[in-house]
Amino acid sequence: MHLRTPAIVLAVRAHGEHGAIVRALTPDDGVRPGYVRGGHGRTLRPVLQPANTILGEWRARTEDALPSLTVELIASRAALYAEPLAAAALDWATALTAAALPEAQPYPQVHAALAAVIDAVEAAPGARGWAVALVRYELLLLAELGFGLDLSECVATGATGDLAYVSPKSGGAVSRAAAVGYEARLLRCPPFLREGGAAEWDAILDGLALTGHFLERDLLHGRAADPLSARNRLVERMKRALS
Known part of the structure; x- marks a missing residue:
């Protein structure tokens, strides 16, 4: 599975010491969860603020696996x-x-x-x-x-x-x-x-x-x-x- 699209951050949950599981709403593919490496760290935490708009890229080997997610900030509402x-x-x-x-x-x-x-x-x-x-x-x-x-x-x-x-x-x-x-x-x-x-x-x-x-x-x-x-x-x- 590979998806690259803008999305609105909805929810962020810490996972492990530094990672985060993020759920974001995309325009055409609904709510998509993904694991963001370092998502709970100082650099990415402001990017993953709920209501922010991001450019997300989801990748997974199978449809059933939790995808990895990389993010770029499009619009901050901080x-x-x-x-x-x-x-x-x-x-x-x-x-x-x-x-x-x-x-x-x-x-x-x-x-x-x-x-x-x-x-x-x-x-x-x-x-x-x-x-x-x-x-x-x-x-x-x-x-x-x-x-x-x-x-x-x-x-x-x-x-x-x-x-x-x-x-x-x-x-x-x-x-x-x-x-x-x-x-x-x-x-x-x-x-x-x-x-x-x-x-x-x-x-x-x-x-x-x-x-x-x-x-x-x-x-x-x-x-x-x-x-x-x-x-x-x-x-x-x-x-x-x-x-």
């Missing part, structure tokens, strides 16, 4: 880790992607969307500049893995207007009229998820609560649930920034 909210966003987005996606299956839309989220954080480290993109990324990831929400019409009446809620069981939208008396049992659906555009903080937090429910229920089980702590830190930092 400066963003000095900003607590930006750092929390990058930690969560990369950890979620590493935990949710199976290896070696192409997800070009996910790669493009993750790159767009990282670019948004880089362009405007303040959360208002990227939080909407992050919620939409979570929604896309659910859809790409077969757990998409249906926000096109009311699951109860078929109405297509005033869809203010989502059923936590079916993932279908619910109109305001159909939700009367059941509001406390439903998840709020912020308008930006259907109409696009920017959003106020309360709508952003509603979006995070919505996608968080389905991520935890449908994708992040067992060991894959570990990244939820990174998401909790992100949401708490957002709330503190508002207070």
Whole structure:
């Protein structure tokens, strides 16, 4: 196996005294793991920061063997880790992607969307500049893995207007009229998820609560649930920034 392509670093785990096992998301070949000799050393550790873009070269004698991986830095996001909210966003987005996606299956839309989220954080480290993109990324990831929400019409009446809620069981939208008396049992659906555009903080937090429910229920089980702590830190930092 031989693959040479740009990739986004998702996760790095020390292996042995100086090596590291790296998982990175490629544009056309999905998540690819590889062993980086010296990856835990002083020289390569900054290159292998999650959210960095690298040029990776994977080589293995067989498809079943863990490939060796050599890396060159294309774009560093190290400066963003000095900003607590930006750092929390990058930690969560990369950890979620590493935990949710199976290896070696192409997800070009996910790669493009993750790159767009990282670019948004880089362009405007303040959360208002990227939080909407992050919620939409979570929604896309659910859809790409077969757990998409249906926000096109009311699951109860078929109405297509005033869809203010989502059923936590079916993932279908619910109109305001159909939700009367059941509001406390439903998840709020912020308008930006259907109409696009920017959003106020309360709508952003509603979006995070919505996608968080389905991520935890449908994708992040067992060991894959570990990244939820990174998401909790992100949401708490957002709330503190508002207070």
